[in-house]
Amino acid sequence: MKILVINAGSSSCKYQLFNMDDHTVLCSGVVERIGQDMGKLSHKLAPGTDKEEKIVRERCFPTHVEGMEDVIALLLDAEKGVIKEKSEISAIGHRVLHGGEAITAPVLIDEKVKETIRDCFPLGPLHNPANLMGIEVAEKLFPGVPNVGVFDTEFGMSLAPEAYLYPLPYSLYEELRIRRYGFHGTSHKYIAKATADYLKKPLGELNSITMHLGNGSSMTAVQNGKCIDTSMGLTPLEGLMMGTRCGSIDPAIVPFVMEKKGLTPQEADTLMNKKSGLFGICGTSDMRDVHASIEKGDEKALLAFKMLVRSIKKILGAYFFLLGRVDSIVFTAGIGENDELVREAVCEGLEAFGIKLNKEENRLRKPGARTISASDSRIPVLVIPTNEELEIATTTMQIVEGCQK
Incomplete structure (x- = not known):
């Protein structure tokens, strides 16, 4: 199974394509300066190995769509490509900053999930709009391919009320959802599992x-x-x-x-x-x-x-x-x-x-x-x-x- 991971920012889009049969990274890269006069696409083949090769292309990327179209072209390239057709990508995983209290676990993305991401714009004004844009671009360019949202706040959803509440008027929590959410959750979750494996515990x-x-x-x-x-x-x-x-x-x-x-x-x-x-x-x-x-x-x-x-x-x-x-x-x-x-x-x-x-x-x-x-x-x-x-x-x-x- 091949999984494409996307982390969309307001003017950039990072990506990695994994072969989950052996957990290897087939390629990775980033599209930068989207929406500016001159953008940059940096694409690495077999990153982190002795066969690593870097491809750099510079041109204007008016939106994330044009940037990801160029990425897809590199994935399918006759000489340097790592897949033969888009259907080889089984699913797309998206890093999303904020799911609020409504999303407490990774989830298959549908319209309701997208609406929740949109509702969390005030809590993640720099990231959530870009994350949602990345999802919508993926839906357009990979029709029918399932998209999964993995939320940075998810790991912190196990906090007890005495840990996540601030000593402010309780009404601020009820009205504005002011609480501790925690971030870097995907990293902390990965490290917790890796630590348990390392300690054989x-x-x-x-x-x-x-x-x-x-x-x-x-x-x-x-x-x-x-x-x-x-x-x-x-x-x-x-x-x-x-x-x-x-x-x-x-x-x-x-x-x-x-x-x-x-x-x-x-x-x-x-x-x-x-x-x-x-x-x-x-x-x-x-x-x-x-x-x-x-x-x-x-x-x-x-x-x-x-x-x-x-x-x-x-x-x-x-x-x-x-x-x-x-x-x-x-x-x-x-x-x-x-x-x-x-x-x-x-x-x-x-x-x-x-x-x-x-x-x-x-x-x-x-x-x-x-x-x-x-x-x-x-x-x-x-x-x-x-x-x-x-x-x-x-x-x-x-x-x-x-x-x-």
């Missing part, structure tokens, strides 16, 4: 803490295989300090700054989402640049690094108390998988809590899941690469096969 018995650290970062406490707390909230702004997002702050700061600086609500939102975090403290959102600046003696870069590590440790400690028993802590995503300095700093001084890092192992770059804790560490510290696209493809296959029975 049933998922239903796993207690673990996942740290998805990248330009956007979140942490999740997993108890008996289910999410019981997650650091992101109503939006992806809450929680950890991130690349350009402030994370959790005193909420009174917002009206104070708006009044003193004369900001509109939209300008205040931009300040917190795009001008804060690492970028706001030291002028860069890329951890590689932060490290380079630290080596040059930049005090603000060092401060940003320390603030990031502190925000991770605070939530890590809180999750230990919530879980009681912790089977593992797991680093994943761009920073989590590749930044040994962040991992070392996060684990530093935690020996009394059963966490002891193997510094030599931590500094090595190795593919796949691995243990970076010392042999006498009571709690395993793991690095497990996330694969949200494979999780979407696997889920899509399961949904489609279930509907065929």
Whole structure:
């Protein structure tokens, strides 16, 4: 079975085509700058292997339709194509940001599901409209092929009311559905299953803490295989300090700054989402640049690094108390998988809590899941690469096969 995974943005569309017989990626790519004067299509054959080949085409893509038409042409290309006809694609899996409380599991997309996605536009104004556009483009270009929605908020739907409600007037929850939803759910769900497999432990018995650290970062406490707390909230702004997002702050700061600086609500939102975090403290959102600046003696870069590590440790400690028993802590995503300095700093001084890092192992770059804790560490510290696209493809296959029975 071949599954096409699509992640549509407002001006871009990422995709991967999986052969689910062996879980290999046949091709992947992204269409960028859709709607601009000049767009770009980057297409990789056999990505991540020694046979990887990249094809780049530049032209104007007025809409997502034209972009995906070019993708289909590459899939079917006589010389470089990976399928002979569109009918080889059994289903299409879509990453969708927000399903609200109405969608609590992956679902076969129909008109009712699309209406729910549309209803969640206010909760995901940047992503949900683009995600719906991607679905409608797929329906047009692949008529009759089933589409499955995999929602970023799904994993957080197992939260108890005391975990998802904010201490605001209850009427705000009833009227506006203001609550903690959590994001990066597809990644956290994939990592929970991968951690259980790695530890050879049933998922239903796993207690673990996942740290998805990248330009956007979140942490999740997993108890008996289910999410019981997650650091992101109503939006992806809450929680950890991130690349350009402030994370959790005193909420009174917002009206104070708006009044003193004369900001509109939209300008205040931009300040917190795009001008804060690492970028706001030291002028860069890329951890590689932060490290380079630290080596040059930049005090603000060092401060940003320390603030990031502190925000991770605070939530890590809180999750230990919530879980009681912790089977593992797991680093994943761009920073989590590749930044040994962040991992070392996060684990530093935690020996009394059963966490002891193997510094030599931590500094090595190795593919796949691995243990970076010392042999006498009571709690395993793991690095497990996330694969949200494979999780979407696997889920899509399961949904489609279930509907065929």
